[in-house]
Amino acid sequence: MTSQPDRPDRDVTVIPVTGGSPYEVRVGRGLVAEIGAALPPAAAKVLVIHAPPLAEQAEALRERLSGRVEVLLAEVPDAEGAKRVEVAAFCWQIMGQTDFTRTDAVIGLGGGATTDLAGFVAATWLRGVAVIQVPTTVLGMVDAAVGGKTGINTAEGKNLVGAFWAPHAVIVDLDLLDGLPQNELLAGMAEVVKCGFIADERILELLEADVRVATDRTSDVFRELVERSIRVKATVVSDDFTEQGQREILNYGHTLGHAIEHAERYRWRHGAAIAIGMVFAAELSHLAGSLASEQVDRTRHILASLTLPTSYPLGRWKTLLATMQRDKKARAGMLRFIVLDGVGRPRVLNGTDESMLFAAYQEVGS
Template sequence: MTAPVTRIPITGEGAYDVIVGRGILDLVRDGLGPAVKKVLVVHPPTLGAIAASFRESLLGDYEVLLAEVPDAEAGKRVEVAAFCWQVMGQADFTRTDAVIGFGGGAVTDLAGFVAATWLRGVTLVQVPTTLLGMVDAAVGGKTGINTNEGKNLVGAFYAPSVVVEDLDVLTALPRNEILAGFGEVVKYGFIAEPEILDIIEADVDRATDPSTEEFRRLIELSVAVKARVVSSDFKEAGLREILNYGHTLGHAIEHAERYQWRHGAAVAVGMMFAAELSRLTRSLPDAQVDRMRAILTSLSLPTTYPGGRWPTLLATMQRDKKSRGGMLRFIVLDDLARPSVLQGPDSSLLFAAYQEIAS
């Protein structure tokens, strides 16, 4: 194992560690524990060979089955979850057995949901293999699948026993996949940790290179922000809402694009919309809005969306799980690292903010 290893604790309900390092897949055993006999490894087709090798490393200690599921959002369907349940049922999985999510954010969302619902909950270990999965989806205990009406409308809060983030698995990812994950990284910078923004602005090439210390630092800072928030608000009763900055419009864009857009790209546009809304309602300084646009552009992330799509996006947002009693809620910025909730904004304000990002 390559040292050092960073352990970032998540406390409170369902406490566990997020472990960051290189060459650390063996630490998955820490989360399985002595009672586990059977393990289901849920993975996408693109990781078939790596998942098979990972399975071999666990054999001898466990009976290991592989469940290959569709990549990205196509895998987050009830039919795919039912396939996983079927595999577990036919293999006689008990409540003391385990599920491992081995893939990107969509896979860890699905695997978490399967683990949460099989026999009302079995051991879950998350092994995110994308930047987005490492800084967001696999951390925090949110699990879910999509429906025809929207993203993540069915799900459960369910904590893993450990999250193992091996940075070595990122070295083979295409650069555009790495950049897409930076939408969430930038979010953490604007809502809570400005050092993230400083690192990206200082040298964007080193910041986005998985082999550098700058890249590792960005992951650790991002996970630390999420850990602090989730530790105090596991089920999103209050503070955790700030993690939704950019997500209300972002999820609507993903739905409109039939999930052909990467999550980080949709969130990037959503953040720009939220920044413009913040400028209108919270007097967010122009310099911060411009800074956000410049950073996202340096990462080749989009900052605009077609103007004619507004009515469709608005209708989708009104069904969003973050709404309360039919009233739209947005996370906005009072200033850098000062997020707050904007509830029930006037439709004219929303339209005006959208016009600022309309292409």
């Protein structure tokens, strides 16, 4: 994150998120220069929450903002290791010791786990301070940083503790992907694929046309995929911020995917687990009689083209089932899955017989 002057000719796409707490997602290159302007006018202090690999970028951000506000840095564990109550308490301690007030702000600089944590810390400090999300991974850009779902994990499951807290702004600077390993970029594409299947088939067509171009972070096609995915999420959360209805469709592939993450003690990349979850959801849709086998095959083909996994050990089913029964989307002990009645036609499947779930998993099991 090198310091660079404002570029008035910057090509910026603005994607609005409406509803009770509206904000903008700004997509482009060189947008780090806009972070200062995005801060609340009354902010005197900013806490930048970041993982160790982003220490240099966090320091550069502190230098950039130093003339505007006092900047505090909170270095937290990388990936899902950040999403623990002890880490949140560490951030709260910094805020308490520096007299962090309700007019101050938090910046989440990092991937999905960092932005989840930053949002949760902001939502809970003084019952809510502003948070500006600056995602540095594909997953963060198209999913975690957008929508206002914040949370931490517990020993019992993923994201079981959290809050809905809309960000003050989201800055998607594609230049921040320059140092991202390609395998991390590909893992993040799982959420892009999800958006294609639940809402925007053009996403799938672009991936099928040329996956190398689609995953080239410098290409126009890649930017289009990022923007299309953000628009899908922005549209859904604008209508249903607190997941009372339509927002559940964003969980396509996530019920089993989160169970796999828990089984792997969060050592797997989120996108890898969600990829398997989407194959399971496609198979379940097919068994429910609502999705053609060709679309199940299409799911596998697209994910495999991104080098994402599509199977998981068959013998892990009972463990996964037990975790899914504690999933936050369950109602009165009844599992709920998002299935497809076709591409772009998601719906909730309630109370599925366990034998059907196992039959679907057998198609995923290896």
